[in-house]
Amino acid sequence: MCRWLAYLGEPLRPSTIVLDANNSIVAQSLDSSLGAETVNGDGFGFGWYPTDAPAGTxxxxxxxxxxxxxxxxxxxxxxxxxxxxxxxxxxxxAAPPIQQTNCHPFRYENWMFMHNGAIGGWHKVKRDLTLAIDPSLYPNVLGTTDSEVLFHLALTLGLADDPVAAVGRAIRTVESVGHEHDVQFPWQGTIAVSDGQRVWAFRYSSQGRTRSLFHSADVPTLREMYPDAERLRLFGDEAHLVVSEPLSEMPGVWVEVPESTAAILEPGGYRHEPFLAD
Structure with a gap:
């Protein structure tokens, strides 16, 4: 469906990853090896928090x-x-038109959100899910994608207080409404969301066959593994990436996020939590 990348760490020129990596996100837009589609050419988005910005920016x-x-x-x-x-x-x-308001990432106040996947039977469930958004948030839905509706559902259901629980409640709402409309597998996707301080990445599908998702290992560990790798010197000790597919083929660099898992990246490292696991 799409390809995405999230970075958290010491301030970095994004081109180091977005353009210069062997399998950069731009390279993936032309030739994705793990994506549902090889070419991802229907627009793009880039979102960033300024260096030294206070919380809430x-x-x-x-x-x-x-x-x-x-x-x-x-x-x-x-x-x-x-x-x-x-x-x-x-x-x-997949279906919504190619226009700027349908390009990820989406933003609300200090929150940023992007998604790879789809809500099954979107034409059947769109009305019910849209009406489940808090009326005060509805004017901020500017495009026509299922992803933007899910973001605002998560905001409605408490994203600012507990991102893992809120995204879980939003996806369970999608599944409940989908089943009411005889959609067998209502949800498929990986998600990234950030408040400007941390990144939460989710991998889950109703069918248990979610799109690929990886994050990088700790940079100090990688430097020990590859002491002669010049490229690793471009990154600080706190640098972490979450990606739809690896940016290089170096063994040990990329950790696959398991099915039904939330990966939380924050200063000091990363951790995994079960997500909607039965």
Whole structure:
């Protein structure tokens, strides 16, 4: 469906990952080896939090309907700025139209959200799920994607207080409404969400066959494994990535996030929690 990447760590020029990695997100937009579609050319988005921004700062967003491989502005931005936390998403549109308001990541106040996957039977469940959004949040739904509706459902159900529980409640709502409309497998996807300080990444599907998701191992450990790897010197000790598919083929660099798991990245490292596991 799509490919995405999230970075948390010491301030970094995003181009280091977005453009320069062997299997960068831009390379994946042209030729994805693990994606449901090989080409993800239906627009892209880049969202970032400024360096040294206080807690609660709103992220900046750049969206384009051009393919990521064809957009010079993405190259200019990612080479010019420094950020300790950023998201990048390349889109393969399933049904909603190609327009800027349908490009991820989505934003509400200090929260940022992106998704790879789909709500099953969207045309059947769209009305019920949209009406479940808090009326005060509804005016902020600017596009037509199922992903943006899910984000606002999670906001409605307490994202600011407990992201893992809120995303879980939002997906359970999707499954409940889907089953009411005879949708066998209502939910499929990986999700990234951030408050500007941490990143929560989720892997879950109703069928138990979710799209791929990985995060990087600790940089100090990787330097011990690969003492001659010049590229690792570009990253600080706190640097972590979450990706739809690995950016390199170096053994030991990438840890697969298990099915029905939430991976929490925060200063000091990462941890896994069971997510909607039966």
């Amino acid at each position: 709103e992220p900046a967003l750049f969206h384009s309907t051009e393919p990521a491989w064809n957009d010079q502005n993405l190259r200019e931005l990612t080479r010019a700025i420094l950020s300790p936390l950023f998201f990048t998403h390349v889109r393969a549109a």
